[in-house]
Amino acid sequence: MTCLSPNWFDIGPLYQIPRRGARTVKTARRDIAVFRTASDEVFALENRCPHRGGPLSEGIVHGRKVACPLHNWIIDLDSGLATGADEGCARRFPVKIEQGRVYLEMGMAVTP
C-alpha cells in the first residue's frame, strides 16, 4: 500500500460519539480526538491542546469549536487553529462518515 492511497479505518458507529462531544482513538503514535457537532459533522484532531497539551476531547464543543478543559483555549475543529489572540495549531486528521459509521485516515494518523 503506498502512502498516497488512503487507509480509511472504520472506528465505530457515529452514535457512539455524543453530540457536542468527543471520543478518542488510541493509536501507537498518538491519541486522536474525534469530535461530533450538534449537527453530526465529525472532525479529528490530535488530542493535545497546542497550549499545554490539554486533552481536547474533554472540552465543551460549541459550534465548530472546542474549549480546552485546562485553560479554556478555543480551538477551531476544522483547522485545528487556536482562535482569538492565542496562537497555535492542533494537528488535523482526515475523518468522514459513511452510512452512519466513522472512518479515520490512519495513514496520516501513524506518520510522525
Added chain:
Amino acid sequence: MTLPNGKRKPEKLVAVGNGMAAGRLLEELLARSPGRYEIAVFGAEPRVNYNRIMLSPVLAGEKAFADIVIHDDAWYANNGVTLHKGKTVVAIDRAARTATTACGHVETYDKLVIATGSTPIAIPVHGVNLPGVVTFRDLDDVDAMLRQARQGGHAAVIGGGLLGLEAAAGLKANGMGVSVVHLMPTLMERQLDASAGYLLQKAIERRGIDVFTGANTQAILGESKVEGVKLDDGRTIDADMVVMAVGIRPNARLAKEAGLAVDRGVKVDDAMRTSDANIYAVGECVEHRGQCYGLVAPLFEMAKILAAQLSGEDSAAYHGSVASTKLKVTGIDLFSAGDFSESDENDEIVLRDPSRGVYKRIALRDNRIVGAVLYGDTEDGPWFLDLLKKNADIDAMRGTLIFGRAYQGGAPLDPMAAVAALPDDAEICGCNGVCKGTIVAAITAKGAASLEQVRAHTKASASCGQCATKVETLIAATLGNGYRASNRKPMCRCIDLTHEEVRGFILSKSLDSMPAVMQELGWKTSCGCPACRPALNYYLLCAWPGQYQDDAQSRFVNERVHANIQKDGTFSVVPRMWGGLTTPNELRAIADVAERFDIPTVKVTGGQRIDLLGVKKEDLPAIWADLGKAGLVSGHAYAKGVRTVKTCVGKEWCRFGTQNSTSLGVQLERLLCGSWTPAKVKLAVSGCPRNCAEATVKDIGVICVDSGFDIHIAGAAGLRVRATDLLGHVDTERETLECVAAVLQLYREEAAYLDRLYKWVEKTGLERVRRIIMEDRAARQALYQRFLVSQRAVRKDPWAERAAGFGLQEFSPLAIVMPIAAE
C-alpha cells in the same frame, strides 16, 4: 434506422415508474425533442401522474385529487405517450432489451429510464403488519387514512419528520386525535436546528397534537387490529391507526435484480446513466455521488439533465442538488436549505423575535451562505437559497443580510442616532407594546433614569428582555450626559440579559429547555457558547428539579466525569468522608485502590478528605466500584456543588467543646450532599469559638456556643480572603439544619452562575438574606421544602451509577488502532 419514407424511425423509450420524476422528464423531453422517441410509461398506481407532494393538502381536505393531477389522460394521448396504468414492471432483460410487467406484458426498448421512486420504511417492531398500520406515500394511503378519520378515534404517527408532521396535521384537521412519536429530541432534526425545532413543536402542540420526542417505539399493540403504540420507556399511546412515517428508502430492487450497480439507490453518473449504457435512472430511486434525494427540487433538476442527455446533449451533467425544505402545513412557515449544520458565533447570523415566534439563522463560511433555517417568516427563503446556489460573496451586506432582500442597500446606523431618529410612536418593546414616546415620557416626566426604573414605570423590556439594550440606548439618548451607564453585565456575547434577568425569565415564562430559553429570550447564537451553556444547564436544573434532563455535554469535564482533571489529563478522585470522619475499613479500601491502580500521589486535602491523584480516566469506573464496596461514595470534590463539611472533634472529645460539632457536620453533609450550586460551596462546623474548623472563612460556617449555634455565611479563603458575616443565632441542631439548607436554596435560586456565595450576598445584601432566613419563618420553611424537593433528584451516587455501567462509553476510547507494521 431509416423508414421507407426517408424519416428516421424514432427510438423506443420506456419509463418504469410514473411519479413526479418521470412526469417531469417527459415534459422536459417533449419540449426539447418532440417526436424523437416513441414513449411508453409504466406506472404501478392505477391512475395518471399527479403531484405527490400535494397529498398532504388532499389529506387535510384543502385540495381534491383532481386539483393535483399533473398530466391527465388527454395529455398522454395528445403527446403520443402510451401510459400503462397499474402495470408494475417486474423484470428487465438487459441482453434482449425488454421490460416485463407482472401481468406478463413484454415491452422492448432502446433506452430505458428507471424512475421507481422510493418506498416507505417500516420499523421492524412487533405488530407492524396489523390492520390499521398505514404508510403515507400514495393516494391509496390517503384514502385509507381518510376512511379511518371518518370513524374518528386516535392516530399515532411514528416519525416527526416532514411527512409525519404533514400526516399528523392532516388527520387532526379531519377531526382525529393525533399523537406524534419521534425518536430524536427535536422534530425534523434533519432539516431544522434545535431552536426552530422547538418553535415547530410548540406550533404543532398548539393544534392539539401530542408530541413525544426522544420516544422509541417498542411495539405496536393489538390482537386483530391496531390498538396502540408502546414506547420503550413503558408509556403506551392508545390508537386506532398507526401512520408509519419514519422515512423512505430508494426503491432499487428492480435495478438490482437486473444486475445494475446499486448501493443505497441505483447508481448513476453525472449523465444520469446507470452501469448499463442504455439504462438511465432518475428521481428518488437514484444514488448520485453517494447522495440520495427525497425532495422534489432535486428530482426536477435530475429530470432536466436527463432530458438533455436523451436529446443528445452529451455535455449536460448533474452535479448534485442543494436541498431546500418547506413544511406544507397551513399556518406553519418554515424553510431550510443547504448545510446549516453547526456554525459558531463568527460564521452565523441569528435573528430571533420571541414575541412573533420568529427565528432566522444563516450559516456562513468564508463570507458565503452555506445554509439557512427560517421559522415564522420565510419570505426571504428563496433569496437566501439563490445567494447560496450562486455562492455569492455577502460581505458587503453582512450587517443587514438577515433582514432580507428588502433591507439591502442602506448604510448601517449608529445605534444612538438610530434610536434618536425614531418617531414617538415607534414600538420599542414588542411584547408589551411600549412606544418610544411612553418611555421618553417616563424618563422626562417621572425621572426614570435607569433600565430598572423605566421597566417599573412602563413595562418596557419586562417580558422577553430583548429590547433591554435598545431601552438603555434610548435613556442615554434622552438624558445625554446625565446618563450614567449601569453596570449591567450581560451573561455572555450570546445575550444582552444579565444572569439574574435570565433566571427570572426562566421562571416567569416557564422555560424548561435550552432551546426554549434561547428562542424566547432571543439568543444571538444558535446554540450558545461554553460560558452560557453550563449556566443555563444549572439554571434549568435548579428551576425544574426532577423534570429537566441534565445536558452532560453542557457541563465542564469535571462534572461530566465526576473527577477533577489535572494538568496532564489524568484525574483525581476524592471519596466522601462525612464530616471528615473515616474508618479503618474505608482507609484500607483507599490503600488497596491506590496500590492496585498504581496511583502515584495520595494526599490529605484542606477539607479533611483523601485525594488520589494521577488516575487514568479509563480506570475511574473500576476504582469507584472498589471504593463503593467499602461504602465510599463520590465526594463531589469536582462539582459546582456542595463539597465538604469540615468539623472539629467537638464536645465528644475536646475539653472546650460546647456542642457535638462532628455529628452536626455529618448531619449537614448528609442533608446537603449531591446538591448542584452556582459555584462550589464549602462548609465547616466548629465546636467552640476557638474555631478549629475555620468556619469563618467558609461559604457557610456554624460556630457552636453554649447557648446553641451561630450561623455564619459569605466567607472565603481563596483568591480573595473574606471572613464570614453572622447571619443569626439558633438554639437547636434541627433549626441549624433548616437555616443552612434554606440559605443554600436561596443562593441556588438567585445567584449568577459561578458567583461564590459571598459574591451573591454582596450583591443582594446581607440584611435581605437575614430577614428572609431568620425573620420570615414561612419563607424559610418554603425554601427548606424546595431544597428537599431538589435533593430528591440527586439522591443517587454518581460513582455507583457509573461503576454499574451508566455512561460507560465516556470512559473508554472509541477505538484502539494499533496497525500491524508491514513496511
